[in-house]
Amino acid sequence: MKTVFMGRLFKGAAAVAATLILAACSLAPAYKVPAAPEDAAFKEASPSWSQETATALDGSTWKAATPSEESARGEWWKIFNDAVLDNFERQALEANQDLKAAAARVKEARALNQVARSAFFPNVDAGLGATRQQPSAASQGLPDGARVQPSTVYRAQSSVSYEVDLFGRVASGVDVAKANTQRSEALFRSVQLALQADVAQNYFALRELDAEAEVYAHAVALREDGLKLLKSRYAEGDISEVDVLRAETELSTARSAAMTAQRLRAASEHSLAILLGKTPAEFSMPASPLQAVNLRIPAGLPSSLLERRPDIAAAERAMAAANAQIGVARSAFFPSLSLTGTGGFESSSFGNLFRWSSRSFLLGPLTGTALSLPIFDGGKRRGDLANAKATLEEQAATYQQQVLSAFREVEDNLSTLRILENQTQTQDKAVASASKAASLLRIQYDEGQTNYLDVLDAQRTVLNARRDAVQLQGLQAIATVNLIRALGGGWDDTANVKPVATR
Template identity: 65%
Template sequence: MKVFVMNRMLFGSVWLATMLVTAGCSLAPNYEKPEVTTPQAYKEQKAPTPLGSVEAGNWKTAEPSEAFARGEWWRVFNDTTLDHLESQARDANQNLVAAAARLKEARALNQSARSALFPTVDAGFGPTRQRVSPASQFQSDSGQGASQTMWRAQGGVSYEVDMFGRVASSVDAADAETQRSEALFQSVLLALQADVAQNYFALRELDAEVLVYNRAIELREQALKLVQQQYSLGDTSELDVARAESELATAQSDAMTIQRLRAASEHSLAVLLGKAPAEFSMAASPLQPVNLRIPPGLPSSLLERRPDIAAAERSMAAANARIGVAKAAFFPSLTLTGTAGFESGSLSNLFKWSSRTFLLGPLAGTALDLPIFDGGLREGNLAKARADYEEDVANYRQQVLVAFREVEDNLSDLRVLEEQTLTQSRAVEASSRAAKVARAQYTEGDVIYLSVIDAERTALQSRRAAVQLQGAQVAATVNLIRALGGGWGSASAVKNQEVTQR
């Protein structure tokens, strides 16, 4: 008998020791970020700076760094109106409010997942009225069953021992999902800031186009008066008058088209600011050339700056942790439960010491559950978790490639636009000179009016193209900043150290 008791004690001690050793051991694979091909410099970078000995020694594999301050990057444009608009958008944009709500939801889910690390405690109080059947009292069916009222005041506790890391892996997945939501919020914020800047500069570009058309209308009004005078003197035909009237009406119609586009652009900007279009208007302010050169830095730093890349990386980490949750389902689970309190047939005797009661262990079922057969459910869940992780790895690598492409696209745009703007400036100067010469020659009777029309059309198209190139240049600058992941800390640091004038 003593040997039997000792064997039971030994078995119990070994079992308890095993439970303590396995508690909290995660079955999730060791998480390592997948390798991605990172060039040492951008293809479109004009003069890639070679790594010096110090910088080369500090060069490292990029890691997501959502804590890195992006700063108010739009201040590099030195535009107080834009600064004010960005502040309004940050405070009132509804897409950003929705993203903030999603972040709150992720944090709430994280809190729910973490609650499994702690025991649950509850308490209850109340009466129970019960009548049992005669058969349950081993009496005949014609007998009288007993009735009774039971008063209970009890507290209960339940705790799942995390033997194989199911709870820990669930918490790790929830932590990664929360960080992913934080990165997505930053991505929405960056997109909003860039959209506001692009819409603002697009609006100012349209203002500049309106200015070009207004000047063209003035010149064509003057030309029409000149043609009408010459027609009244018999020096020209009615055809020239009709052509001058047509050119004037065409310019006026094109100017109205620009006004229509400007109204739509202003409405879009109002929505970005969280306002109804009727509540927002912006005074005309023609776009001025923006001559900024944004340094792209090392390609490896892009992986640390882009919030969408950080979100994709955190999604991988969450999927990796969920593999551990799926693996833990193959092993036993241990739940410790207990209740204690008072139970009495009358309320007056409920809290007497003799009315105390307790229960250790589950009221129904067992404390230790061992899965045996489920028709392949666990195998399917594990295979799905692994497939989800593989998908997230592919999405991460693809996001990195897209990020590199976006940076290269905007670098090439800025490189070509810089040269194209200079070329177009020469075209504007030449076409304006040609239009002036054509008007003078027509006044002298050396050329027909059709030559004046062609020269003025060319001059108008050149001026408008120049304005559009200025708009494309500032849009590419904003897009490059967005592709690089935002700002660089404080605005003063950007202006003094990194942004240079072209």
């Protein structure tokens, strides 16, 4: 008898051990992130950019941006040392609706992760109720016409159900939910970085238009003074009416260009208002002409780019979720085991319901186990598995493309800034030369050595040169923001830099 008992005990222990081993396994394939480019340095990162300082042809000083621990991580815009921009960034982070929507998506993902993790635990329910029944006479073995009294049964019961994770279906589902949550968090950071960059870009675009307006205002004032002088000389008979008409044309053209700048500024101001979570009627920004932004952003190593870019992190987490989903699809081919049980009290009278003699219980079939084995489903499981594998292939390709796009964006902005540095210096020389030529031609015209058409051409050249110089400064500021955005908004261990001197 003892031998039989020990044999049954051994078999039972073996069954429990086998169940636990099966529950610990996962059918998801081993996860591996695709290999990324292993370049030692960015192609467009000029060696001269590693210098601490550099002096331009016009005497202005450039400095390499250096990390700072003075501000909270992520406040990269403080590199520009602009209190107005700092305030706008704060307002955008507090009120932008796109960012609030992204934050809500993170909450949704975390809630779904909590739902998935609940499958690790049993479900316990409790209830209290009554049923009234009148069985037929035939069911009680009584003759036809016999009267059977109805009865009432009161029940207070609790039920427990639990799915044993035999082949890792629950664990893989939790891995899917966890990866999706991490992906949502990375996407939130990506939206946040995009918002910060958009605010800075719109702010600098607005200030660049203010600088353009300043150039046009100077040109209009110069042409108004010139027109007054020409009208006076025409009245005295010193010049023909043609010179006056040409001067009036140039003045109207300059005024029209100034109006174009005003129109573009209004639209830019409205865009900035929306980014700050305000209506255009609620927001206005005083004119503040842009000054040159002379910063050299350290690009760091290409390998660190994969750690800084939130969109790359989101793509990688989507790939991890797709990998875990294969485990869920594979587990559907194997049996599932559910444990169920109900216990409580039942009585024909409510007063006796909670007596010890009223206790009752009910276990599922096979002493509380329910083993379900899939046999035929018309190919549904195979289709689900094929879909999961194809999704993983898609996410892997998306991840690799995201990495390539990130490298391209960094290289594009590095080359843009490097070329703009030389271009702005060249344009400054062009402005100086054009201004000097215009001044000399005006003197020659006053002395009768040249005609007024040459003066107008020279003034037009000065206006275009100054406008181009201002636009290049705007492009320089925006390209600096774009490079920071392409780098993920940070520098190695910090996301902030100290402000540096500008021209």
